Amino acid sequence: MSNPIGTSDPSGPSVPLDWGHETDEVHAGGLDIKRVATDAERSVLAMALDILDCERLEISYRLTRAPAEGYRLKGKVMAEVNQACVVTLAPVHDTLKLDLAAEFRPAEEVAAADGGAVDLDEQTEIEPIEGKWLAVGRIVFEELAAGLNPYPRRPGAEFQPVVDPKDAAAKESPFAVLAKLKRPPDAPQ
Secondary structure (H helix, E strand, O other): OEOOOOOOEOOEOOOOOOEOEEHHHOOOOOEEEEEEOOHHHHHHHHHHHOOOEEEEEEEEEEEEEEOOOEEEEEEEEEEEEEEEOOOOOOEEEEEEEEEEEEEEEEHHHHHHHOOOOOOOOOOOEEEEEEOOEEOHHHHHHHHHHHHOOOOOOOOOOOOOOOOOOOOHHHHOOHHHHHHHHHOOOOOOO
């Protein structure tokens, strides 16, 4: 089950990828899903991630029941994105291949666990079940955001500072400028 992009559902918040499932959809054998984002979904995602373009987004995942009213998510995300080069602003293409791993727990259980010790070696994120909604799209969005290159750079792009040629002091070292100040006004340079 999927909600339209950017809408709010009483069982889940509005997110760029409002993909998910009601807990009732996950039967004892699990639920296997393959999904390809539409043009509209990729456009909203690119705006939310502040990137130039998301050319492709495909996910495949499995949702299974876990003990004590929980659910497990395992899957893969493949995305092709274009980001602006930090030097030239030209597009930089990147292919992201990411793993999804999360466990959904009742919201009150997750809230009670907040503020406790965090196991940094733990690979599985604990996510709240929002009403009866398993917010898979939010997890995909967060993984994509974390997987983006924070400083995309085109090959060979180098920063070249622009110096105004009229500003002679910018070309001189600070010591040369001080030496000029110490000279008497009538001394030859």
